[in-house]
Amino acid sequence: MLVLFTACDNDFESEFDLAPDERAAIAVKEFKDALISSEHGWLTHYYPNPTKLGSFTFQFKFDETGIVNMNWDYYDFPDESGYSVKMFEKPVLIFDTYSKFSKMTDPEIGEPGKGFGGELEFSMTKKSADGDTLYLAERVSGDPMVLVKATAETPAQLREYAKHTKHIERSNEQVVVPFYFNLSVEGWDTKVNMVYSGDKIIAFLNYVDNGEAKHELMPINFTHEGFEFHHAVVLNGIGVRSFKYDETKNQFDVTDEGVTGAFKYEADCPAHFDGMTDKFFGPKTFGGSAKIVSPKLANLIDGIYPDAAFSYLSTDTYVASWFPCTFNLNFDDWNSLKIKVNYNKKTEDVVVMEFLGYRTGWSAPFDDLAYIEGLMSTEKGQAIKDIVASPKGWTIVPIELKEYGSSYYLVSNEDPEMYMCFGLTYEDD
Amino acid sequence: MKKYICFLMLGVLFFSSCSSDEDLGESLIDTSTPELNEVDEWIRENYTYPYNVEVKYKWDNSELDNTKILTPTTLDRVIPFLEKMKEIWVDPYARNGGEDFMKAYIPKQMVLVGSHNYEDNGGIVLGQAEGGRKITIFDLNYIDFDLSGLNSWEKRRAMEPILRVFKTMHHEFGHILHQTIAYPVEYKKLTTGYTSNWMNFSNSEARGMGFITAYSLLNPDEDFVEMLSEFLTRSNEDWNELIDKIKVYDENYYTDEDASKLARIKIREKEKMIADYMLQIWKIDIYKLQADIAEVLDGLSN
Numbered sequence: 001m002l003v004l005f006t007a008c009d010n011d012f013e014s015e016f017d018l019a020p021d022e023r024a025a026i027a028v029k030e031f032k033d034a035l036i037s038s039e040h041g042w043l044t045h046y047y048p049n050p051t052k053l054g055s056f057t058f059q060f061k062f063d064e065t066g067i068v069n070m071n072w073d074y075y076d077f078p079d080e081s082g083y084s085v086k087m088f089e090k091p092v093l094i095f096d097t098y099s100k101f102s103k104m105t106d107p108e109i110g111e112p113g114k115g116f117g118g119e120l121e122f123s124m125t126k127k128s129a130d131g132d133t134l135y136l137a138e139r140v141s142g143d144p145m146v147l148v149k150a151t152a153e154t155p156a157q158l159r160e161y162a163k164h165t166k167h168i169e170r171s172n173e174q175v176v177v178p179f180y181f182n183l184s185v186e187g188w189d190t191k192v193n194m195v196y197s198g199d200k201i202i203a204f205l206n207y208v209d210n211g212e213a214k215h216e217l218m219p220i221n222f223t224h225e226g227f228e229f230h231h232a233v234v235l236n237g238i239g240v241r242s243f244k245y246d247e248t249k250n251q252f253d254v255t256d257e258g259v260t261g262a263f264k265y266e267a268d269c270p271a272h273f274d275g276m277t278d279k280f281f282g283p284k285t286f287g288g289s290a291k292i293v294s295p296k297l298a299n300l301i302d303g304i305y306p307d308a309a310f311s312y313l314s315t316d317t318y319v320a321s322w323f324p325c326t327f328n329l330n331f332d333d334w335n336s337l338k339i340k341v342n343y344n345k346k347t348e349d350v351v352v353m354e355f356l357g358y359r360t361g362w363s364a365p366f367d368d369l370a371y372i373e374g375l376m377s378t379e380k381g382q383a384i385k386d387i388v389a390s391p392k393g394w395t396i397v398p399i400e401l402k403e404y405g406s407s408y409y410l411v412s413n414e415d416p417e418m419y420m421c422f423g424l425t426y427e428d429d
Numbered sequence: 430m431k432k433y434i435c436f437l438m439l440g441v442l443f444f445s446s447c448s449s450d451e452d453l454g455e456s457l458i459d460t461s462t463p464e465l466n467e468v469d470e471w472i473r474e475n476y477t478y479p480y481n482v483e484v485k486y487k488w489d490n491s492e493l494d495n496t497k498i499l500t501p502t503t504l505d506r507v508i509p510f511l512e513k514m515k516e517i518w519v520d521p522y523a524r525n526g527g528e529d530f531m532k533a534y535i536p537k538q539m540v541l542v543g544s545h546n547y548e549d550n551g552g553i554v555l556g557q558a559e560g561g562r563k564i565t566i567f568d569l570n571y572i573d574f575d576l577s578g579l580n581s582w583e584k585r586r587a588m589e590p591i592l593r594v595f596k597t598m599h600h601e602f603g604h605i606l607h608q609t610i611a612y613p614v615e616y617k618k619l620t621t622g623y624t625s626n627w628m629n630f631s632n633s634e635a636r637g638m639g640f641i642t643a644y645s646l647l648n649p650d651e652d653f654v655e656m657l658s659e660f661l662t663r664s665n666e667d668w669n670e671l672i673d674k675i676k677v678y679d680e681n682y683y684t685d686e687d688a689s690k691l692a693r694i695k696i697r698e699k700e701k702m703i704a705d706y707m708l709q710i711w712k713i714d715i716y717k718l719q720a721d722i723a724e725v726l727d728g729l730s731n
Contacts, residue, residue, distance in 0.1 A: 065464065066464070066466075082466075082487060082504065084487065094487075094488055094489075095488065095501070096487035096488035096489075096501055097486075097487060097488070097501050097502060097503065097504045098500055098501050098502055098503040098504070098543045098570055102500040102501060102543070103500075105498055105499065105500050105544075106498075106500045106544055107498040107499070107500075107544055107545060107547050108544065108545065112547075113498065113547035113551070114498055114547075115498045117498075120488050120490070120500075120501065121488075121490055139490070140495065
């Protein structure tokens with residue numbers, strides 16, 4: 001009986017003035033009000049999977065009716081999604097119909113069946129004192145999404161992102177520059193070379209630290225001024241993260257406070273890796289295609305064959321024991337000029353293509369050895385042969401190292417303005 | 430004595446609960462009408478009011494397997510899909526089984542998902558049914574009902590995902606029916622050889638064993654609903670052609686006529702048992718239902 005009466009006592013003091021449901025409703029309303037409060041919407045650099053991918057930049061404009069208009073740096077055309085704000089353990093923003101942002105979770109994009117690894121639900125964490133920044137977190141993984149108030153200039157700035165992508169992607173490169181995109185920083189005693197995979201918005205940093213060659217994966221975030229790393233690279237106690245493009249010098253200057261340095265296109269390779277020649281050109285390795293070719297190398301090859309333009313390069317490293325290895329110049333009419341070579345290991349990451357002659361093909365005119373020799377005896381042909389079979393060889397610069405399907409650059413040591421990329425294509429970009 | 434104490438306690442509780450005259454204030458439950466868009470209105474008119482069905486087309490992680498990578502539906506695909514679902518599944522059943530039948534057994538919640546639903550082994554889940562109350566349908570963003578301007582080959586290709594998803598609806602609805610009233614136990618004895626390794630068989634291999642699809646090999650329940658859904662998503666002419674062409678080959682790749690005939694007989698026996706079950710239990714003539722659905726599908730592809 002005593003327990004019964006004690007339990008029915010209504011005179012308890014609540015810590016709050018309002019009931020839980022009322023407080024939840026207020027929190028939801030405050031979050032929604034904050035989302036729709038920005039005149040030009042919000043800008044976010046969203047990392048769907050910061051261990052594997054770079055960031056995707058979106059501009060969101062939320063309205064009262066539950067529609068969010070959006071644009072992103074990747075495709076410059078607007079889209080919209082339904083959105084809602086609901087209370088779970090915290091107020092949660094949900095992108096609830098398909099839009100460009102849904103690509104962050106689409107199992108058809110990125111890793112098959114797994115997608116980019118992003119999420120569609122974000123809980124509100126906090127708001128900055130001035131209300132210009134909203135800090136959100138993915139509901140399942142807890143990874144952050146930060147919304148920064150956009151301005152009237154944001155849509156125009158988004159279009160700048162693509163330009164910077166082109167600078168470091170090296171595809172469709174127009175300006176002739178040496179291959180190595182090296183970061184030098186005052187106070188560092190090493191340079192950091194960067195190669196970039198636009199498929200994943202990931203940079204691969206190659207450098208030597210305390211005598212040891214390092215190959216580090218670094219997600220990239222583009223900005224309208226340049227780009228930034230997901231996290232700082234720290235060497236000798238000096239951290240570097242943000243870069244701004246300087247058009248006059250064609251370089252990216254470090255913008256981190258108190259740090260001087262820049263990414264420049266250079267001829268020297270700052271880090272050499274063991275095992276590259278064996279991995280890509282050793283016995284029982286398979287060839288590949290290089291569809292990204294530096295403008296200088298492409299211009300050198302283009303015009304050698306009068307019937308069709310130059311298309312791409314390829315290697316046959318170990319086709320079959322009774323066939324020689326070849327280095328192939330492929331043209332738009334599907335014909336190939338095959339140079340017979342031995343892929344000789346000069347160092348751990350330098351391969352030399354020893355010239356052995358030419359291999360005739362099955363179809364005219366490359367079924368005629370005299371025709372091939374005629375082409376290659378011209379001044380242009382001799383220049384091609386000289387660069388391909390240079391005794392200085394080609395340095396192998398890894399992009400992504402996997403058991404199968406690795407990608408890498410071959411950079412001429414004769415002329416570092418000549419290089420080709422195996423593995424990456426960007427055909428789907 | 431114990432009885433008296435209990436009554437006394439209840440009496441005290443009763444009076445003290447009702448004696449309070451305090452103002453309870455405004456309800457904390459939000460009963461305001463939600464803002465409805467065009468899609469919501471359409472769903473209310475066509476599914477919620479007539480069948481008491483809730484269709485969830487907006488993203489709601491709590492309705493889905495959190496371990497799966499999925500995307501929401503594209504808004505402008507929702508009404509066309511639901512329209513066709515009504516034409517191909519709901520309306521034919523309502524015409525042949527009666528409105529009340531459909532109102533009683535239609536799953537009361539449908540969840541629509543835009544993307545494929547991948548399994549870890551690379552397989553794709555097309556739909557899921559839970560306890561006869563909820564159906565989740567995947568792939569919506571890959572289904573286009575506008576076949577205008579396509580040639581016959583392209584139309585056949587475009588019809589594949591459409592047939593696949595509606596076969597899934599008939600499959601899952603079949604589960605609801607047999608889970609409500611079981612099919613005759615004799616059905617389970619018509620063919621043997623059920624196995625969890627069904628994915629190691631092709632459809633034609635399964636047919637040679639007396640099963641309509643490889644998935645039918647999983648267990649008798651799946652066999653039953655696969656038979657029903659395969660039967661209902663093709664014309665009777667196509668169905669007969671499918672069965673009549675079943676062939677079993679011997680080790681020298683010659684047709685084994687006896688084995689082929691046996692396989693056909695097994696499937697026909699299953700067909701008859703399903704037809705009897707549907708007629709006796711649910712008062713539905715599956716041949717009429719099949720013709721009804723075939724007419725709609727024919728109109729869609731022509």
